[in-house]
Amino acid sequence: MKIKVAILQRVCTSYRKILFADLSALDQYQVKVFIGDDVANSKVKNTKDLEGIDLVKLSTSQFKVGQWALLWHHGLLKELERFKPDVLLCEGNSNLLSFLQAKYYRRRHPEAVLIQWSLGGLPGRIEPSRFNSKSIINRQLRSGVDGFLLYSSFGRDALLQEGVPVDKMYVAVNVSDTTSHLDRAAAIPDSPSEARHRLGLPERFTVLYVGTVEPNKRLEQLLAAAQTSAMAECSFIIIGDGHHIDNLQQMSRELSLTNVAFTGKIESSKLPLYYKSGDVLILPGRGGMVISEAMAYGLPVIVFQADGTEYDLVIDGKTGIRLPAGDADDIARAIKSLLDSPDTARRMGKEGQEMILNRYSSENMVAQVCRCIERTLRNRLPAEETGK
Structure with missing residues (x-):
């Protein structure tokens, strides 16, 4: 029965x-x-x-x-x-x-x-x-x-x-539905550089944020990090919409940030190419489902205090970076460490993808x-x- x-x-x-x-x-x-x-x-x-x-x-x-x-x-x-x-x-x-x-x-x-x-x-x-x-x-x-x-x-x-x-x-x-994301990742042969070209994004080290744009996501800290001189070589792509987006766009204008782009909400069919265009995913505040999504596409993940799943998925120094403080300086240091060591970023991304495939x-x-x-x-x- x-x-x-x-x-x-x-x-x-x-x-x-x-x-x-x-x-x-x-x-x-x-x-x-x-x-x-x-x-x-x-x-x-x-x-x-x-x-x-x-x-x-x-x-x-x-x-x-x-x-x-x-x-x-x-x-x-x-x-x-x-x-x-x-x-x-x-x-x-x-x-x-x-x-x-x-x-x-x-x-x-x-x-x-x-x-x-x-x-x-x-x-x-x-x-x-x-x-x-x-x-x-x-x-x-x-x-x-x-x-x-x-x-x-x-x-x-x-x-x-x-x-x-x-x-x-x-x-x-x-x-998330890791089976579908792993399949979609495998179906897109593009390198990050090729994916950026297809999307019309600058050819720079690309930091992705994917999710709703709300106060508890702490995206102000990400924008503050983006304005530091160490981040001049990076592009920050904020994918998603929400009640807080007007405030963030205003902050971006006030800081004269030329390395930050807001895509708004995008169709789910276009999201895989954006993931492929990235070098790292950043999650400065709450969230969680996006961690396994990004890892399925081979991205290392930088995370502060999300929803607890980061304790299982983001192994510090192995599949990503766990931020001790989560402020702008902390975020910038973590991104800079991967910018300066692309081999480390790729290794973390590969280990994260294998973790999703074999364990989570x-x-x-x-x-x-x-x-x-x-x-x-x-x-x-x-x-x-x-x-x-």
């Missing part, structure tokens, strides 16, 4: 859809994904292509309580009762009301298991003391959870510090999700129900 897995998400993004489709293709599971509408005034949106997965899309109400942006997926409990899952795999605080409904379902159906899928923690974020009200609430939310699926080893260690048992935690390093592929992520599901079930259910 197949294991019924209910996956509860705010929305279904393109990279998550591929993961869910891969899980659904496995013989041992019957997967159903429960999502809501796009989240207003945010980048949290459903992919346009939702074909190929068993999906329940629920109407959504959105409201704020203090700093909490809460989403209510209408009819979720009713749909869960109809599906009768063995496993509920749900986002945590980011999808709080659905998580609470999943907890309620598990309480009514103690034979089911509940797995919280989350960051676990963020680098650089000051966590409140154990006696802080937020910590107390988080501990209460985690009570009754059978397993924790974390984005990174950093997230696992953060929860370990908060008293979560290590045997309840599983790491599935959060990566999207296939590996699927395998780790399965491991979490099956071990959590085994720990929760009587032996005869797990085939032991």
